[in-house]
Amino acid sequence: MLEIDQFNEQQRLDALARFDILDTPEEEAFDRVTRLVSRILNVPIATVAFLDGHRQWFKARRGIETCETARGPAFCNLTIRESAPLIVTDTLSDGRFANNPFVTGPPYLRFYAGIPLRSAEGQNVGTLCAMSPEPRAITADEIAILQDLAAMVMDTLELRELASVDGLTGALSRHAFREMATRELSLAKRHGHEVSCLLFDLDHFKGINDVHGHAAGDEVLAASVATCRRILRESDLIGRVGGEEFAVLLPYTGRQAAMNVAEKLRVTIAAQRFAGAEQPFSVTASFGLAAFGPALADLDTMLQRADQALYAAKDQGRDRCVAAEAAEVESGLGRRVLKAGQIVFNAGRSAIDCTVKRLSDQGARLAVLSSAGVPDRFKLAIAADGFSRTCEIARKAEGELDVRFA
Template sequence: MLNAPIHNNDKTRLETLRGLNVLDTAAEERFDRITRLAKRLFSVSICLVSLVDENRQWFKSCEGLVASETPRDISFCGHAIHNPQVFVVNDTLLDERFSDNPLVTEAPFIRFYAGHPLTMPDGMRVGTLCLIDENPRDFSEEDKIALEDLALMVVSELTSIQQTTLDELTGISNRRGFEQLAKQALSTWDRNGIDSNLVFFDLDYFKGINDTYGHDAGDRALVSFASLLTQEFRDSDVIARFGGDEFLVLFGQSSEGHIRFALERFKRALINYNNTSTESFDLAYSVGIACRKSKQALNICQYLDAADKAMYEVKLAHHNR
C-alpha cells in the first residue's frame, strides 16, 4: 500500500481548509443534495464530500457510508488532492498502490474510486467529491466532466459558507462563524468531559483612533489585533471578531495556569508590536474571562454574556484609574 502523500504546501492548504469554518459541522442539505444526485447519476454505492485534514479525511456529506471520517494516510482522497483533475482507480485490486489498503481489504471494500478535487479560489485543494463502489468499472470522459460539474457546485457552496462566516476585514471568523464553531466545539468537549474558557477582548480607545487618525487607521488597528490573536493562540482555539472592536478566543483543555500564560504571552506580543509599529497609535485592550464546566447548563449566549460582563468590569476599572 502507498500512503497518501503530503506535499510541501500542506500547511498553506490546511490554513485554507480551516478558514472555511466547516470541519466538524453538522450535515447540510446543500451538500447532501449534491451527493445524492451524484450517487444516483453514477449508480455507485457511496458518494462523499471529503475534506482532507491534517491526520484524517472528514466527510461533510456522506451517502452510503456510516463513518464520519477515516485516517488520512489510508485515504484515497489524500491521493486525489494532488491531482488537478479527476483521480480514478478503476479496479483497486489491480493497482499496487491500493490493493492491500484496509479500505479495500475490509469494509467498505472499495474496488472503484473516482474523486474530483475541491479547488478553492486560492488554488488550494481542500478535499474531493468522490464516488466509491464495491465493483470495478470504467469511467468515461463524459463521466469525468459530469463529476467536475458537481465538484464545482460543492466548491461554490463552500465558498458561500466562507463568505458568510468570515469577517471580511480581518479574515478571521465573524459572529456567525464563531457561534457555529463554538456550538460544535462545546458539544464535542461535553462528550469528552472537557472544560472550556472564553476570553473576551475589547480594544481600548478605538473610537479615539478613528476620530484622530481616520477610519483607515481604525481598520488597520483591527487587522493588526486580529493578526496578533491568530499568531499567539493555538490553531485549536476558536478565534473570532465578535463585532466592532470586540474579539473572542475560546479555549478547550486549558487550565487556569495555561490561560494566564497564554494571555501574558499575548500581552508581551502586543507590547512588542507597539514598540516596533510605525503607526501613530498604540493598541490597548481590556479582557474578561468566563469559565464553563463540561456539560454545564450554560449555552453560547449565556457564555458570551458572562465573558462580556467580566470584560466590562475590567474596562470600567481601566477608565476609573
C-alpha cells in the first residue's frame, strides 16, 4: 500500500467541511451500508467514519455503542493516509496494532478492513470499515464489494452537495439551506430587520420506522414538510438538515412572532394522521428557537442556540416549543473553519488534540473529546498555519471551549 503523495491534512479537512456531515443525526442511507457490510462479510462491527482534527466520528455504526473516539489510536487514522484499502487480518501479528488500545481493550479488534472515503478531488475524508474480535482472511471479491459500498457513500455525499432540494420531502437540502439562510442573515444585518431560526425534530421517529416500516416513515417526513409549507410564507426557508430534523428561517420575524409560528407548526404536525401497520398513528415534533441579535449575528451561532433550545424541549418532555434565552455578545470568535489543532501546556510536555471550529485574531472555538483536564491558560497550535498563540478559556462546555488570545 502506498501512502498518498504530499498528504495534506488541511486540504483533507477543507474537503470534509464542504460536505457539512459532522455531528449530523443517523440516517438510513448510511445505516444501510453498515448493515450490508456486516451481513456480507459476516462481521459484528461496521462503521462509516469521518475524521476531523481530534476524533473519528461515526455517521453510521453497527456493533459499537459510542459515536466517536479519539483519532490518535484509531485504525482509520492510518487508512485516510492510504491510496488503497488497509487490511489487517490479525492485529496481534501486526506490529503497528498489537499494542493498540482498541486491540488490548474494547472492542478487542483482531480483524480490520478499512476503505478510504475519497472525495472527487482525491481527498480521504473518512473510512468505511469492517471489524471483528476474531482474526479472519478477506478475499479480493470482498474487498471489491467494500470499495463499491464506499463509492456509494461518497456518491451520496457528492449528490447531496449538488442538490438544492431534498428528493423525499421537497425541503431545501442542508447545503442549499445554509447558503440561502446566510444570504438572508447578511441582508438582516445590512438593513437592521428582524429574523429568527427554528429547528424542529420529529419525536421518536425511529420508533415509527421500526413499528410501521420505512415507507411509512418517508410518508411522515414528506407530509410534515408539506404541512409546514401550508403555514409558512413564500419568503420563509425550510431545509432538511438531518434524518428527521428540519430548520426554518423566518425573515422579518422577531422572537415572539417566531414562537407563535413554531407553536402553530407544532399543533398542525400533531394533528396529522397516518395509516399504520395495525392502526392509524400520529406524530409530534419538538421545536427550538433562536432570534437574530448582536450575539447571534451568524448562521452557525443561531443554529447552535436553536439546537440547544431544541434539546431543552426534548428534555422537558417533547411536543413543545422552547426559545433560547437572549445570549451575551460573543466577541472575537471569528469565521467558521475546520482545522486540526493542539492544546499545549505543562511547558510543552503535554498536548491534547482539538479541532478548531471558529477562528479570528481575538479568539477561537475548539472542539475536544472532553474539556476535563484542560487548564485555564495554554497555547493553541495549528501546525498547518504555523500558528501558536497563548490563550485563556472564556467558556467551557462538555466537548467545547471558547478561548480568547492573550
